[in-house]
Amino acid sequence: MPDTPAPASLDARYDFRAAEPRWQQEWDAAGCFRVPDVPPADARKYYVLEMFPYPSGKIHMGHVRNYTLGDVVARYKRARGHLVMHPMGWDAFGLPAENAARERGTHPAKWTYANIANMRAELKRMGLSLEWEREFATCDPEYYGQQQKLFLDFLRAGLVERKESWVNWDPVDNTVLANEQVIDGRGWRSGAVVEKKLLSQWFLSITKFAPDLLEALGGLDRWPERVKLMQANWIGRSEGARLRFRLAPVSNHEKMGIQTGDLPADVEVFTTRPDTLFGMSFLAVAAEHPLAAAAAARNPDAAAFIAECRAMGTSEAVIEQAEKRGFDTGFRVVHPFTGETHPVWIANFVLMEYGTGALFGCPGHDQRDHDFASKYGLPIIPVVKPKDAGEDFSVAKAPFTEDGLLVNSRFLDGLDVAAAKRRVIEELEAKAQGQGVVNWRLRDWGVSRQRYWGCPIPVIHCDDCGVVPVPADQLPVVLPEDVDFSRPGNPLDHHPSWKHVGCPSCGKPARRETDTFDTFVDSSWYFARFCSPRAGVPVTPEAVNAWLPVDQYIGGIEHAILHLLYSRFFTRAMRAAGHVTLDEPFAGLFTQGMVQHESYKGADGRWLYPEEVEKRADGAFHRETGEAVTVGRIESMSKSKRNTVDPGAIIDRFGADTARWFILSDNPPERDMEWSEAGVAGASRFIHRVWRLAQNLDGGADEAVGRKLRQTTHRTIAAVTEALEGFAFNVAVARIHELANAVADASAAPRAAREEALEALVRLASPMMPHLAEELWSTLRPGAGLVAQLPWLEPDPALLAADTVTLAVQVLGKLRATIEVPVDATDEQVFALAEAEPNVIRALEGKPIRKRIHVKGRVVNLVA
RNA sequence: GCGGGCGUGGUGGAAUUGGCAGACACGCUGGAUUUAGGUUCCAGUGGCGCAAGCCGUGGGGGUUCAAGUCCCUCCGCCCGCACCA
Numbered sequence: 043m044p045d046t047p048a049p050a051s052l053d054a055r056y057d058f059r060a061a062e063p064r065w066q067q068e069w070d071a072a073g074c075f076r077v078p079d080v081p082p083a084d085a086r087k088y089y090v091l092e093m094f095p096y097p098s099g100k101i102h103m104g105h106v107r108n109y110t111l112g113d114v115v116a117r118y119k120r121a122r123g124h125l126v127m128h129p130m131g132w133d134a135f136g137l138p139a140e141n142a143a144r145e146r147g148t149h150p151a152k153w154t155y156a157n158i159a160n161m162r163a164e165l166k167r168m169g170l171s172l173e174w175e176r177e178f179a180t181c182d183p184e185y186y187g188q189q190q191k192l193f194l195d196f197l198r199a200g201l202v203e204r205k206e207s208w209v210n211w212d213p214v215d216n217t218v219l220a221n222e223q224v225i226d227g228r229g230w231r232s233g234a235v236v237e238k239k240l241l242s243q244w245f246l247s248i249t250k251f252a253p254d255l256l257e258a259l260g261g262l263d264r265w266p267e268r269v270k271l272m273q274a275n276w277i278g279r280s281e282g283a284r285l286r287f288r289l290a291p292v293s294n295h296e297k298m299g300i301q302t303g304d305l306p307a308d309v310e311v312f313t314t315r316p317d318t319l320f321g322m323s324f325l326a327v328a329a330e331h332p333l334a335a336a337a338a339a340r341n342p343d344a345a346a347f348i349a350e351c352r353a354m355g356t357s358e359a360v361i362e363q364a365e366k367r368g369f370d371t372g373f374r375v376v377h378p379f380t381g382e383t384h385p386v387w388i389a390n391f392v393l394m395e396y397g398t399g400a401l402f403g404c405p406g407h408d409q410r411d412h413d414f415a416s417k418y419g420l421p422i423i424p425v426v427k428p429k430d431a432g433e434d435f436s437v438a439k440a441p442f443t444e445d446g447l448l449v450n451s452r453f454l455d456g457l458d459v460a461a462a463k464r465r466v467i468e469e470l471e472a473k474a475q476g477q478g479v480v481n482w483r484l485r486d487w488g489v490s491r492q493r494y495w496g497c498p499i500p501v502i503h504c505d506d507c508g509v510v511p512v513p514a515d516q517l518p519v520v521l522p523e524d525v526d527f528s529r530p531g532n533p534l535d536h537h538p539s540w541k542h543v544g545c546p547s548c549g550k551p552a553r554r555e556t557d558t559f560d561t562f563v564d565s566s567w568y569f570a571r572f573c574s575p576r577a578g579v580p581v582t583p584e585a586v587n588a589w590l591p592v593d594q595y596i597g598g599i600e601h602a603i604l605h606l607l608y609s610r611f612f613t614r615a616m617r618a619a620g621h622v623t624l625d626e627p628f629a630g631l632f633t634q635g636m637v638q639h640e641s642y643k644g645a646d647g648r649w650l651y652p653e654e655v656e657k658r659a660d661g662a663f664h665r666e667t668g669e670a671v672t673v674g675r676i677e678s679m680s681k682s683k684r685n686t687v688d689p690g691a692i693i694d695r696f697g698a699d700t701a702r703w704f705i706l707s708d709n710p711p712e713r714d715m716e717w718s719e720a721g722v723a724g725a726s727r728f729i730h731r732v733w734r735l736a737q738n739l740d741g742g743a744d745e746a747v748g749r750k751l752r753q754t755t756h757r758t759i760a761a762v763t764e765a766l767e768g769f770a771f772n773v774a775v776a777r778i779h780e781l782a783n784a785v786a787d788a789s790a791a792p793r794a795a796r797e798e799a800l801e802a803l804v805r806l807a808s809p810m811m812p813h814l815a816e817e818l819w820s821t822l823r824p825g826a827g828l829v830a831q832l833p834w835l836e837p838d839p840a841l842l843a844a845d846t847v848t849l850a851v852q853v854l855g856k857l858r859a860t861i862e863v864p865v866d867a868t869d870e871q872v873f874a875l876a877e878a879e880p881n882v883i884r885a886l887e888g889k890p891i892r893k894r895i896h897v898k899g900r901v902v903n904l905v906a
Numbered sequence: 907g908c909g910g911g912c913g914u915g916g917u918g919g920a921a922u923u924g925g926c927a928g929a930c931a932c933g934c935u936g937g938a939u940u941u942a943g944g945u946u947c948c949a950g951u952g953g954c955g956c957a958a959g960c961c962g963u964g965g966g967g968g969u970u971c972a973a974g975u976c977c978c979u980c981c982g983c984c985c986g987c988a989c990c991a
Contacts, residue, residue, distance in 0.1 A: 055945095268910060268986080275909070275987055282991085313991060326991090366989075391989040401991045409907080410989055483990060602986080707931070709918055716918075720932060723944055728931090734946090764922090773920070776930035783930090850926035855972045857926055884958095895971050901925045905971050 056733035058697030088124035093597030117809035121834035132179035180564035186497035187518025264630035278483025282314035285476030287375035312397030317462035320451035321425035326389035337371035496558030504545035504552035566612035641674035699811035707775035748795035
């Protein structure tokens, strides 16, 4: 009996439910995805990483998309001969675990580890080529203990500061937020309106690296422009000057009945337009500025105004586009060149966080200053005129903000803006009243959080010795397990014994720091820890310097600033502390789009899950009640809109390959995609169709058809390779569809050609549908090993080159015919053939041809 | 306001970077086989037109033998930052 599979009956189906787990075990048993901590010197390493998930309980479609994209890259690069590291872990600290503890009485650790177990099982069902041996969770003491070591190293390296500062306070989460975590004046997680509070906090000195973080963006040529721009804006470099204004003589103030007492001698401002200094008509300070406080101490009206500003603060200001308001303190400052005095106002549009929290107002050349001056009747003096300004030039109605020539400005008159800036800075420096500076928008990173479920900050507060680092032999500082969530606030703080320790320095009773780190700290170095996840030091240099940078990092655009900027900073800080020898953690970054779905609403206005809805030609209806359902917008999947689809249910019903294939085929991965039931069904059909194709590859004896099929096969190899290289997975899918169509259509081709085509199809599709690929490969080539361990296919150049090409023949740029010509046809031959085409003759209408164009292999254009 | 991106059939999207627009898929129409069927197969499917043909990549203009692709201009949508001095 020949060893050919029995012809499949029509309803024979690929049994993915049996096949998928089987191949997952095979990969596991063969150790296909394991790599050493230190790669051999001659290895071409490739590090693929997807942003690790927060263990919320279940995986969602965003995870499926993210990890499928990464898996395609990992499997493809492995086939291309790279030693691929592809690890997975858990970003496991964070507030939801504490909320679960408060709401359900489960301990955060128990809740978190149970979620991890569940999500790990779900990820394993997807057939991802992950090296699970490297797995860790950031809440493992083995991980966060190393993080505490890193922090102490940073402290020694002068990259950590404890300072009192105005912080963003989230009144719902009861914790501090970094600037990056405040979005439109609200907490990024709770959505609560953020308040300002003065607290003593730990800060990581990210600003020390601001110039480098900005400059190095230029070298990240495999990052999306958009992300680089967002980071550049966030870092916010601006060139200008700092200048000091002396407060007007005390006698002057006393005359006005103002007590001077402990007033500062001068006020410092930052400006990007020092050239407009002679157009100054007031000085404005932020409500939190010391001079404002000084005014408040002397004048209850000033205090009232400041209180009002704080109440309005971020919230109303954002909502109503903030009308400009101010309060004249009565103080005056002296202009460094004219000696005239100008009033000092407290103004609600001045930000304490930016520059010095004070500015000089030049209403003639700044929109905000103009608004303010107009409202309070302050002088508006033009000091820059357009080069072609007419007699009627005026800044009374609107400021002039472009380049021009200086006027009314003594030694600056006649200069253009750039020259005037240089000149005025020279003069200020000569008088020691100011200097040219670069100002940064970026603030230091406040990392203290008043939370239990986070990494404890490893320091001890002693009344005598001050802040004392926890000695290395006492690390890790482990979270206590017996905590009480029944009271509001930080459980670490009201734990009966945990915080009470002896001072490591003098031995007297002292207190542990009860704040924990912002969870963004945890995710700022996990990619480095993966290189040697069990090491007794944060990172082992041989491993981390060999594997880093991550060659391809993949995740959501929502981390464009926070996580990515912090990680870039951390890598530099680790370098400064001697742990690594590189600066940039992620050489390549890919930001995927979100997964969306239609939303549905029942008659009573409740949101409905997709599986509750049946779509028919005449509309959408509730499966059980039969009521009509309103189909809403296509939007990002969210629990509140119930427009989610559970990946587990999809894998149950269609298998992992179908889910992966659909998620890749729908559209380009950087765009938002719509999850559609029809699309999944289509992907499933294709999986089964390929399987059926493989069941009977018997062909005919037509060698010409065979050769054509072989050409298609090798062109597909080239095309899919190119598509995968360019992250055009949807195009790769389309090319594989074409090859499947070609095999199906070429039933007259010899069996060998059809087998070759299907083998190629299986191997080209293997990064995307790895299980079916193994299943078919094992029947097509029994005993030939795992596809996961095969090298990538190379196209045969002899088959890529065609003997003839089809040329488009245009007359005056309009398509009139196509001709088939030998690839090496000369211009003369091509033109002769083209001009003989009946349609071409007709279109020429007997007119002489003035010009003939032949682009080899593409087009002929005849100009009459 | 500033910065960035995008507009291609009923839908998602292709288009070797200036060279046959609409690959591939979804959907739809017709047919065949099967039918418990979200099965399978065949044909068709940008618009107008009986046809030859004409028109077509948000609108208008331009460069070019040739424009979805380059330039100018207008419109629309999306995203980011937002009183940043």
